[in-house]
Amino acid sequence: MRTPDASGRPGATASTDVLVVGAGLAGLHTATLLARRGHDVLLVERRTSLGHAIRTTGIFVRKTLDDFPLPQEHLGPPIRRVMLYPPGMRRPVGLVSARDEYRVGDMAPLYTAAAELAADAGVRMAMGTSYAGRQGGTFRLTGREGTTAVRARFVVGADGARSRVARDLALDRNRHVLVGAEEVFELPGTDEPPTFHCVLDPSLAPGYLAWVVNDGQHAHVGVAGYADRFPAGLRGALQRFSASAPGLAGVERPEAVERRGGPIPVGGMLRRVGCADGLLVGDAAGAVSPLTAGGLDPCLRLSEHAAAVLDEALRARNPGDVLTGYDGAALRARFRGRLMLRRGLAHVRTPAMATAAFTLLRTPLGQAAARRVLFGDKSFPTPEHGRPYAGPEPAARIRTGYGKP
Numbered sequence: 001m002r003t004p005d006a007s008g009r010p011g012a013t014a015s016t017d018v019l020v021v022g023a024g025l026a027g028l029h030t031a032t033l034l035a036r037r038g039h040d041v042l043l044v045e046r047r048t049s050l051g052h053a054i055r056t057t058g059i060f061v062r063k064t065l066d067d068f069p070l071p072q073e074h075l076g077p078p079i080r081r082v083m084l085y086p087p088g089m090r091r092p093v094g095l096v097s098a099r100d101e102y103r104v105g106d107m108a109p110l111y112t113a114a115a116e117l118a119a120d121a122g123v124r125m126a127m128g129t130s131y132a133g134r135q136g137g138t139f140r141l142t143g144r145e146g147t148t149a150v151r152a153r154f155v156v157g158a159d160g161a162r163s164r165v166a167r168d169l170a171l172d173r174n175r176h177v178l179v180g181a182e183e184v185f186e187l188p189g190t191d192e193p194p195t196f197h198c199v200l201d202p203s204l205a206p207g208y209l210a211w212v213v214n215d216g217q218h219a220h221v222g223v224a225g226y227a228d229r230f231p232a233g234l235r236g237a238l239q240r241f242s243a244s245a246p247g248l249a250g251v252e253r254p255e256a257v258e259r260r261g262g263p264i265p266v267g268g269m270l271r272r273v274g275c276a277d278g279l280l281v282g283d284a285a286g287a288v289s290p291l292t293a294g295g296l297d298p299c300l301r302l303s304e305h306a307a308a309v310l311d312e313a314l315r316a317r318n319p320g321d322v323l324t325g326y327d328g329a330a331l332r333a334r335f336r337g338r339l340m341l342r343r344g345l346a347h348v349r350t351p352a353m354a355t356a357a358f359t360l361l362r363t364p365l366g367q368a369a370a371r372r373v374l375f376g377d378k379s380f381p382t383p384e385h386g387r388p389y390a391g392p393e394p395a396a397r398i399r400t401g402y403g404k405p
């Protein structure tokens with residue numbers, strides 16, 4: 001049996017230490033860390049190019065920017081200003097941080113840079129190749145050249161919110177999911193300082209937010225919410241919001257805009273995310289903040305933990321014991337507060353309720369709470385199990401990126 005190589009053609013190896021399914025940030029980072037530790041890693045991705053069908057706005061928060069040396073050249077200007085709007089979008093509440101809080105990644109080159117790091121580390125990548133299921137001890141892959149099978153000691157489900165790997169390994173699966181969509185376009189230049197505009201209006205974005213991120217270089221105009229609660233569907237909501245989106249008055253929009261979208265798991269970290277045959281990372285593991293729906297910081301942090309656990313399992317006499325220690329329940333407990341706030345947000349069902357919530361936001365107490373959520377130092381909890389990865393030497397780390405400083 002032969003597995004595909006980076007070009008999608010059958011290669012020479014029938015087996016691998018770790019099969020990673022999905023080349024989003026979680027899969028790329030996990031694969032790179034494992035390969036740097038000397039393991040043989042095959043990373044399969046069903047898309048044919050990492051620059052297409054992107055599923056994220058790409059807002060990186062300060063904690064991620066502090067802890068992970070992402071390639072600076074693929075990050076937009078820092079954002080310190082957030083405007084919060086009630087239904088009707090009049091009398092917004094403005095919050096300005098004394099520090100740089102967010103930067104929006106130019107995701108296509110950022111994913112490409114991450115794939116280059118993976119290749120440099122020795123990861124074998126097969127683009128245009130889908131994981132199609134498990135058959136006994138092997139995993140089926142389908143690509144341009146038909147179906148092949150690969151034998152792997154472990155499989156990593158980095159295949160997003162609706163993970164097929166989770167299903168096949170009988171692990172927990174995301175049940176509480178929002179859907180989001182956005183338009184992205186280049187800005188010819190605006191007078192506005194880089195700003196993150198958030199609109200809390202359940203008639204536009206039921207259970208979440210509508211947003212405009214304008215960092216002076218690109219604008220992202222998006223909505224997200226519960227799929228069954230959009231009166232005119234997700235697309236209709238985006239169209240309606242886009243026509244009156246704040247912060248873009250007088251901005252000339254190009255005819256062609258990039259469209260992005262996808263599911264966002266907000267039910268919190270799943271409990272059972274590992275078993276003797278493998279584990280889940282990123283959205284597949286539910287590693288997304290239930291409140292802010294931010295998943296980029298969690299997927300990088302959980303990937304580090306996953307790589308440490310798998311490294312230990314690959315060297316252990318009883319790998320099953322090591323993998324059962326990859327436990328989502330302990331991490332989930334750290335999300336209790338955010339899960340409660342998510343439930344609160346889900347109950348804001350009418351514009352009148354959102355307007356009432358804004359009354360609170362106009363008080364010093366409300367603004368202090370909003371600042372904590374938007375500008376706080378909290379990140380995805382750093383998992384405690386597993387040997388922490390020291391990473392490459394500092395000089396090499398700056399060159400290669402992504403390793404924790």
Ligand SMILES: Cc1cc2nc3c(=O)[nH]c(=O)nc-3n(C[C@H](O)[C@H](O)[C@H](O)COP(=O)(O)OP(=O)(O)OC[C@H]3O[C@@H](n4cnc5c(N)ncnc54)[C@H](O)[C@@H]3O)c2cc1C
Pocket residue numbers: 021022023024025026027044045046047055056057058059060129130131132158159160161164179180181182222260261262263264281282283284287288293294295296297299
């Ligand atoms: C509209 C939107 C905006 C968002 N904005 C932000 C934001 O600004 N900041 C933030 O922190 N978070 C944001 N998120 C969340 C964040 O993007 C995700 O949590 C994060 O990107 C998850 O990364 P991942 O690698 O786990 O999954 P993904 O990036 O979804 O990668 C999964 C990969 O697996 C591949 N795949 C799936 N099935 C198979 C298969 N069977 N075989 C092979 N490959 C497969 C997919 O093609 C995909 O490439 C947003 C999400 C959405 C939907």
